[in-house]
Amino acid sequence: MKLGFSPEEEAFRAEAAAWLAAELNGPFADVRGLTSLVASPDRRRDWERRLGEAGWSCVGWPKAYGGRDATLAEQVIFAEEYARAGAPPRLNHIGIELAGPTILAFGTEEQKARFLPAIARGKEIWCQGYSEPGAGSDLANVRTRAWRESDDWVIEGQKVWTSLAQFSDWIFVIARTEEGSKGPKGLSFLLVPVDQSGVTVRPIHQITGEAEFNETFFDGARTNTANILGAPGDGWTVAMGLLGFERGVSTLAQQMGFRNELDAVIAAARANGEAKNPLIRQRIAKAEIGLKLMRYGALRMLTDAEGGRLNPSALTYKIQWATWRRDLGELAMDVLGQAGETVAGHDYAFPALPNLFLYSRADTIYGGTNEIQRNIIAERALGLPREPRGDLK
Amino acid sequence: MHFAFTDEQVMIAETAKAFFAENATSERTRAAMAETGVDGALWQAFTGDLGLAGVAIPEALGGAGLGMVELAVLAEAAGRHTAALPLLASLTLAAPAILAGGTDEQKARLLPRLASGELVASFATVNRGETPRATFSDGRLTGAALHVPHGAGADIFVVETDNGVAIIECGAPGLRITPLTSMDQTRPYARLDFGGALAEPLANPRAAVHAALTTGWLAIAADALGGAQACLDRTVAYAQERVQFGRSIGSFQAVKHRLADMMIAIEQARSAVYWAACAIDEGSDEAKFAVHAAKAFACDTYSDCAGEMIQLHGGIGFTWEHDAHLFFKRARSNASLLGTPDWHRERVAALAGLGEAA
Numbered sequence: 001m002k003l004g005f006s007p008e009e010e011a012f013r014a015e016a017a018a019w020l021a022a023e024l025n026g027p028f029a030d031v032r033g034l035t036s037l038v039a040s041p042d043r044r045r046d047w048e049r050r051l052g053e054a055g056w057s058c059v060g061w062p063k064a065y066g067g068r069d070a071t072l073a074e075q076v077i078f079a080e081e082y083a084r085a086g087a088p089p090r091l092n093h094i095g096i097e098l099a100g101p102t103i104l105a106f107g108t109e110e111q112k113a114r115f116l117p118a119i120a121r122g123k124e125i126w127c128q129g130y131s132e133p134g135a136g137s138d139l140a141n142v143r144t145r146a147w148r149e150s151d152d153w154v155i156e157g158q159k160v161w162t163s164l165a166q167f168s169d170w171i172f173v174i175a176r177t178e179e180g181s182k183g184p185k186g187l188s189f190l191l192v193p194v195d196q197s198g199v200t201v202r203p204i205h206q207i208t209g210e211a212e213f214n215e216t217f218f219d220g221a222r223t224n225t226a227n228i229l230g231a232p233g234d235g236w237t238v239a240m241g242l243l244g245f246e247r248g249v250s251t252l253a254q255q256m257g258f259r260n261e262l263d264a265v266i267a268a269a270r271a272n273g274e275a276k277n278p279l280i281r282q283r284i285a286k287a288e289i290g291l292k293l294m295r296y297g298a299l300r301m302l303t304d305a306e307g308g309r310l311n312p313s314a315l316t317y318k319i320q321w322a323t324w325r326r327d328l329g330e331l332a333m334d335v336l337g338q339a340g341e342t343v344a345g346h347d348y349a350f351p352a353l354p355n356l357f358l359y360s361r362a363d364t365i366y367g368g369t370n371e372i373q374r375n376i377i378a379e380r381a382l383g384l385p386r387e388p389r390g391d392l393k
Numbered sequence: 394m395h396f397a398f399t400d401e402q403v404m405i406a407e408t409a410k411a412f413f414a415e416n417a418t419s420e421r422t423r424a425a426m427a428e429t430g431v432d433g434a435l436w437q438a439f440t441g442d443l444g445l446a447g448v449a450i451p452e453a454l455g456g457a458g459l460g461m462v463e464l465a466v467l468a469e470a471a472g473r474h475t476a477a478l479p480l481l482a483s484l485t486l487a488a489p490a491i492l493a494g495g496t497d498e499q500k501a502r503l504l505p506r507l508a509s510g511e512l513v514a515s516f517a518t519v520n521r522g523e524t525p526r527a528t529f530s531d532g533r534l535t536g537a538a539l540h541v542p543h544g545a546g547a548d549i550f551v552v553e554t555d556n557g558v559a560i561i562e563c564g565a566p567g568l569r570i571t572p573l574t575s576m577d578q579t580r581p582y583a584r585l586d587f588g589g590a591l592a593e594p595l596a597n598p599r600a601a602v603h604a605a606l607t608t609g610w611l612a613i614a615a616d617a618l619g620g621a622q623a624c625l626d627r628t629v630a631y632a633q634e635r636v637q638f639g640r641s642i643g644s645f646q647a648v649k650h651r652l653a654d655m656m657i658a659i660e661q662a663r664s665a666v667y668w669a670a671c672a673i674d675e676g677s678d679e680a681k682f683a684v685h686a687a688k689a690f691a692c693d694t695y696s697d698c699a700g701e702m703i704q705l706h707g708g709i710g711f712t713w714e715h716d717a718h719l720f721f722k723r724a725r726s727n728a729s730l731l732g733t734p735d736w737h738r739e740r741v742a743a744l745a746g747l748g749e750a751a
Binding site: 001002003004005009072073076266269270275276277278281282284285286288289290292293296297299300302303304307313316319320371373374375377378379381382383384385386387388 | 394395396397398399402462625629632633640641643644645646649650652653654656657660661663664665667668670671672675677679682683686689690735738739741742745746747748749750751
C-alpha cells in the first residue's frame, strides 16, 4: 500500500500543470474558473479541441484512438491538475466518460476508428438517451422503438433528461427493436446523429431557473445500420456495461470541483462568523472528511481496476457523492442564512452556493436514484434477493 | 500510488483473519468476559504462535518491524470478533509510547517482552474534564487515572500526567488498582490510584504521548472497521435466512436499504483507516487530519452498524445469548475511548482552517 507518487510521476504532473497554466492564462483565460455546465458552450467546444490537439483530452485512452496511454497514476495526476488549474467543466463529459468507454468495450474496430478519435479530438460532442417519461428508475421499460429500413435504423419515441443535448452532435439511444418484447429483452443500443429533421430537442427549465436537461423527440429519425453497439437485441447488456464502468478518474476531477464548493462554504462561514459556531464546525468537518473519503475510495477502486479487479465498493460511490453534495447544499444555506435566499436584480439566477442547494437535489436522482443505488448495492454487493416485480401497466 | 494491499499484506490479513475466526470464538470470548476480559490462551497464541504481536516494533527490539498498515490489518481482524485481548492497551498504546519516548535502556528492557506477550502493559491518559488527575514529581505519581483499558491485567502502566509521562509497575507500593465493572466486558477498565508510588520517567514525554495517541486512534478505528464489517456480514446472513410474510426479510427494501447504508459507511471507513495508516507510515502532511478523520468516521460507523444489527435481528438481537451486544458495547467503548467522534471532528475543523471555535 502506497499513496505517494514517484519522481517520474511528479515530472508528469509538472508538465501537465505547465501546459494547463499556459493555456488557461493565455488563449483560454476567458473560460478559466467557469463552473456552470451550460455557460460558454462555443468556447468550451474550442477548449475540447485544444485539449485534443495537444493530446490532453482522453489521457487514459490508447494512443491509436487519440489518447495518451497514460498510466493510472498519470490519469489521477492529470485530473487533479486539471481542476487545480481552474479548467472549465468538460463540454463532452458524456462522450469522454460514457460513450467513449462503451465504444471501446463493445464497439467493432471500424466503430472505434470512426468514433473514438472524434471524441478525443473534441470534434463530436455526445449526449445520452436513456430515460423516458415511463422509464425512469425502471429503465428497462423503454418504449422508444426502432426498426430497419434499407440501410438505416428508423427511430420513433421520446427521451427525457438528456443532459446537454442542445450542444451535442451524437446521442446514444436504447430503443426497442423487437416488436412485442418487454423489459430488458429486445432492446438495441444505437448511435444517432442529433442534427437531423427527425430529432427535436426541447429544453426543460429546472428548479434553478437554468436549462441543462432536455426532452428529445425522435420522429422518424435515422441512423446507419452500422451504428449499433453490440448485436440487435443486446442493447441492455451494453447499457448496463456502461453503468458498470469505472468512473474513478473522472470522479477525481469532479471531486476537485467539490473541493472548490466546500472552500466557498468555508469562506462564507469565516466571513459571517458562522465558522465559530460549534454545530457548523461539526458539519464542515463531516464534509471535509467525506470529501477525503471520496478521494481515497476512488483511489482504491482505481488501483483494483488497474489490477483487473472490480472493487464492490465501486457500487457505493454514486450515492456517496450525491448525498455528500446534497448535504453540502443544505450546509451552505445554513451558513448563508436569509442572505442566500435573495439575489440582486430581476433574473432568477442565484450565485454558486444557493444554486448548489437547488441543483444538488438532482444529484440524488439522476444516474440512478439513491433508492435504486441502495437496491443495486444490496443485490449485487450483498447478495440480497430482489423485490418481486409488480404487474401494473 | 498503489492503494491496495501488497502480497505480503494480503497474506498477513488472511492469516490474522483465519486466526481470530478459529480462536476468538464467542464461547471463549464469553468465558473471558466472566473473568478479567482477557482470553489468556488467545493472548499466548497471538503473541507466540502467530508471531505478529510486535508488528510495529522494530526487529532489533523483538518485533516484526512492519508499519501502521500491518498494525491496522491486525486490529481490524481482532475487531471482527471483539477479541478479548489487551492488544489495544499493550501493543498500540503503551508500546508505541515507550518506543517513541523511552530511553534506549527502557526500550531494550521492555519492548521485546511486550512483543512476546510475556509482559502486558496499559496506558493511562489524561481525559478531558476528569478529576482527580495524575501528577508526576520527584519520581512519584500522585492522583488517579479513572479509566485504564484492560488495567486490571496489566503488569506495567505508561501514565500520561499533567507534567510528564512515567512507567509504573503494577506491584509498586502505594499503587491501588481497582477493576471496574465495565459495559464492554471484552475490554474492561480499571481505576488506578497512584498513592505517591515510585515511577520511572520516559525521556521524551511529548513524543511518547503523540505516538501512543496516534497509534491508538488508528487501532481503535481499525477495530471499529472490523467490528462494523462483522455486524454487516452477520446481519446480511440473518436477513437472508429469516422468513416473515412468506419472504426472506432481506428482500424488503425497508431492510435491504439499511444494509446497503451500512456497506456505504463501512467502505468509507475502510478508506479512512488505510488512508490514515499509509499517511502515518509515509510521513504525509495529511497524517494528523487522516487519523482524526478515521477515528471519528469509523467509530460512528461502528455505532450505527451495531445498532442496526440489533434492530434488524429483532428480539433475538436484544438477548444476552446473541453476540450483537458484544459489538454494540465495543462500539460504544471505541467511541468514547481517546476522544469522541465529535471531539475528533472538532480537531478536523481546526485543521480545515476554521480557526478556533466560539
